[in-house]
Amino acid sequence: MNFALAALVSTLLAANAGPxxxxxxxxxxxxxxxxxxxxPPVLDLAKLRAEYDKLRDELFRARARAxxxxxxxxxxxxxxxxxxxxxxxxxxxxxEIRLDGNVVWDSGEKPLVDDLIKVSERPIKPGPHSVTVxxxxxxxxxGEKEQAxxxxxxxxxxxxxxxxxxxxxxxxxxxDDADLPEYEPELEMELKxxx
Numbered sequence: 001m002n003f004a005l006a007a008l009v010s011t012l013l014a015a016n017a018g019p020x021x022x023x024x025x026x027x028x029x030x031x032x033x034x035x036x037x038x039x040p041p042v043l044d045l046a047k048l049r050a051e052y053d054k055l056r057d058e059l060f061r062a063r064a065r066a067x068x069x070x071x072x073x074x075x076x077x078x079x080x081x082x083x084x085x086x087x088x089x090x091x092x093x094x095x096e097i098r099l100d101g102n103v104v105w106d107s108g109e110k111p112l113v114d115d116l117i118k119v120s121e122r123p124i125k126p127g128p129h130s131v132t133v134x135x136x137x138x139x140x141x142x143g144e145k146e147q148a149x150x151x152x153x154x155x156x157x158x159x160x161x162x163x164x165x166x167x168x169x170x171x172x173x174x175x176d177d178a179d180l181p182e183y184e185p186e187l188e189m190e191l192k193x194x195x
Contacts, residue, residue: 070123077167078160079121080105080131084112086176086185088140093151097172098132099124111138126164132157133172133187154185168193 078099084092092112097105097119105119138151162168171190 067123074123074125075165076124076126076162077121078124078129078162078170079167080119080170080172082117082119082133082172082174083115084135084174086137086140086174087112090137090176091140092135092174093138094136096132096134098130098134100129101132121167121169124162126162128159128161130157131160131170131189133174135174135185135187137176137185152185154187156187158189160191163193166193166195 080097082095082097084095086092092107094109095107095112095117096103099122104122105117107117132155134153134155136151136153158170160168160170169192171192173188173190175186
């Protein structure tokens with residue numbers, strides 16, 4: 001009898017409370033115990049990883065197709081080299097070369113000394129393009145200990161006119177003859193175009 005009375009009271013209260021209360025989940029079952037909320041959805045990491053790999057492969061294929069199309073369309077090519085002559089007093093902690101704002105080469109976290117770095121040639125539309133070199137310079141092994149954490153970044157942009165049907169190489173040579181903290185990087189650019 002108590003169960004029938006409790007059900008009748010619940011029905012009357014729900015009818016008098018209006019639509020907001022009628023839509024609310026019940027606070028408990030018939031015995032008055034609380035009902036636990038539903039469990040959150042379980043993430044399937046293997047499925048997410050497979051989807052990530054699929055998207056990465058599609059991106060790689062799209063880039064490869066774009067490179068093939070560029071090779072078929074453009075007969076001009078652009079390459080670059082970078083040599084740092086400031087070692088061992090000053091090391092390139094990081095270097096980056098950008099073409100028209102897009103990164104085409106990045107050294108990563110590996111410090112560079114005086115090795116000649118070659119950036120692979122790529123087909124390019126003839127005409128003017130911007131080539132940007134960004135370097136991060138730190139003191140080398142011969143620097144004083146109190147200056148070990150000092151350093152600076154320098155970014156320089158050059159305009160290059162790529163001739164039609166030729167391979168153009170942009171050669172950058174960097175040096176730093178200054179004493180810290182007088183930062184005076186020198187970055188020279190030479191162009192060489194040939195058939």
